[in-house]
Amino acid sequence: MYIRRNIKWSIILRFAWRNLLLFTIWSSLVTVGFLYLKARGINIGIPFLPISTIGIAVAFYVGFKNSQSYDRFWEGRKIWGAIVNYSRTWANQVQSYVTDKHALKPTLNEELMKMHKELIYRHIAWINVLRLQLRSTTIFDRKNITYVPNFKLKNDTDYAKEIGQFLDSKELEDLVSKTNSATHLLRKQGDVLREITEKKGWLDDFRHMDMMHSIEQFYNFQGQCERIKNTPFPRQYAYFSAVFVWIFIILLPFGLVQAIDSMNNGPILWINIPISVLISWVFYTIEVIGDNSEDPFENYINDVPMTAICRTIEIDLRELLGETDIPKKIEPVNGILL
Numbered sequence: 001m002y003i004r005r006n007i008k009w010s011i012i013l014r015f016a017w018r019n020l021l022l023f024t025i026w027s028s029l030v031t032v033g034f035l036y037l038k039a040r041g042i043n044i045g046i047p048f049l050p051i052s053t054i055g056i057a058v059a060f061y062v063g064f065k066n067s068q069s070y071d072r073f074w075e076g077r078k079i080w081g082a083i084v085n086y087s088r089t090w091a092n093q094v095q096s097y098v099t100d101k102h103a104l105k106p107t108l109n110e111e112l113m114k115m116h117k118e119l120i121y122r123h124i125a126w127i128n129v130l131r132l133q134l135r136s137t138t139i140f141d142r143k144n145i146t147y148v149p150n151f152k153l154k155n156d157t158d159y160a161k162e163i164g165q166f167l168d169s170k171e172l173e174d175l176v177s178k179t180n181s182a183t184h185l186l187r188k189q190g191d192v193l194r195e196i197t198e199k200k201g202w203l204d205d206f207r208h209m210d211m212m213h214s215i216e217q218f219y220n221f222q223g224q225c226e227r228i229k230n231t232p233f234p235r236q237y238a239y240f241s242a243v244f245v246w247i248f249i250i251l252l253p254f255g256l257v258q259a260i261d262s263m264n265n266g267p268i269l270w271i272n273i274p275i276s277v278l279i280s281w282v283f284y285t286i287e288v289i290g291d292n293s294e295d296p297f298e299n300y301i302n303d304v305p306m307t308a309i310c311r312t313i314e315i316d317l318r319e320l321l322g323e324t325d326i327p328k329k330i331e332p333v334n335g336i337l338l
Contacts, residue, residue: 001305004335011301011335014149019284020277023249027276030253031269034261045258051251058244058283065241066290072228076296076304079224086221087123087313090214091320094119097207103200115196117321119189124314125166126185129175130222131306132156133182134229134297145242146284146291148300153338155299156307182222186215225297233294245287249280299338305330307338 002011030044037044094116135155139148156162159176167175171188178184193211197203203211232238253276260272296304308330315326330338 001303001337002301002335003332003337008335014151015147015288016281016285018147020281023277023280023284024273026250027253027273027280030276031257031272034254034257035269038261043258044254045261046251046254048255048259051248051255054244054248054251055283058248059286061237061244062241062283062286062290065237066286066293068237069233069290069293072233073293073296073302073304076225076228079221079228080304080306080309083127083218083221084309084313086214086217087127088316088320090123090211090218091120091317093207093211093214095320097211098196098202100202102204103202112202115192115202119192120317120321121166122185122189122192124310124317125163126182126189126218127310127313128162128166129159129185130182130225131310132159132162133180134225134306135299137298139292139295139298139300144291145238146288148292151301151336153299153301153336183219186218186222189215229295229297238291238294241290242287245283248283252276252279301336305337 034044098112098115098119100112136157138155140150159181160172163175164172175181175184190212193203193208193215197205197208253272256276256279257269257272260269292300292302296302297306311327311330315329318326
């Protein structure tokens with residue numbers, strides 16, 4: 001996610017330079033062609049009224065698309081905000097509920113601490129596995145309607161590196177063989193809670209139900225993320241939005257050159273080029289913003305910063321365990337927070 005208050009012009013130009021060049025060439029060709037053919041009695045200009053009508057319709061259509069695209073991004077961010085909150089609740093439940101108050105036999109404090117660490121570490125593994133699954137494909141794995149520059153952002157795919165420190169080797173080996181590893185980790189949490197309730201007596205039934213409710217919430221959050229990830233933005237809106245913008249951009253120079261010529265037949269006609277380029281760039285940029293906001297889990301410049309959120313959760317939970325060897329927060333690189 002880009003977090004600077006002002007977007008650098010270097011980033012804007014990386015998105016825009018190809019199309020600015022194309023718009024300039026096209027408007028120049030139309031202007032030169034208009035002058036050349038007009039001298040021979042042929043008028044290729046188009047009345048500006050129908051073009052302005054198309055522009056208004058396109059603006060409404062693209063505005064609707066952008067609104068829905070932002071809703072997808074914001075829903076994704078709200079889901080991960082809820083994961084942060086429930087993760088802290090989970091750690092609190094582990095440390096407050098899992099005790100030897102009703103233990104079936106005397107329990108060493110070290111044994112309880114080990115169980116606290118196991119339950120919290122497995123949860124840290126779950127958030128990171130969910131992040132990896134959501135980023136298993138990226139914006140570069142599909143053919144995009146609009147040009148997308150590659151910022152070469154780091155995309156973590158190594159399960160052993162990302163979650164190996166939170167799970168024992170046997171559980172990690174078993175995990176990577178699963179189709180949906182995140183689901184498997186939550187099921188494992190439930191198995192452990194049942195075991196410490198029935199065999200050790202470290203949880204009473206009420207607290208067991210309360211912690212299972214938290215796991216249910218994590219399943220809900222995971223399902224909500226998967227719904228956004230696996231359901232593409234309706235293509236009838238995304239595709240035709242781009243088509244209509246390009247139709248407007250193609251027709252625009254013909255209407256402007258006709259309107260300018262009707263006001264002043266002279267050198268001022270060349271102003272058609274910068275005006276056409278500017279209007280085309282504005283419409284195209286609005287289209288690109290929506291196109292790059294519709295998939296919030298692609299590990300791209302405008303996406304939900306799941307890596308930073310996972311690190312925030314990890315820091316909070318490990319501090320609650322009393323650990324001091326805590327990793328640092330993820331810092332933005334060139335204004336981009338992963």
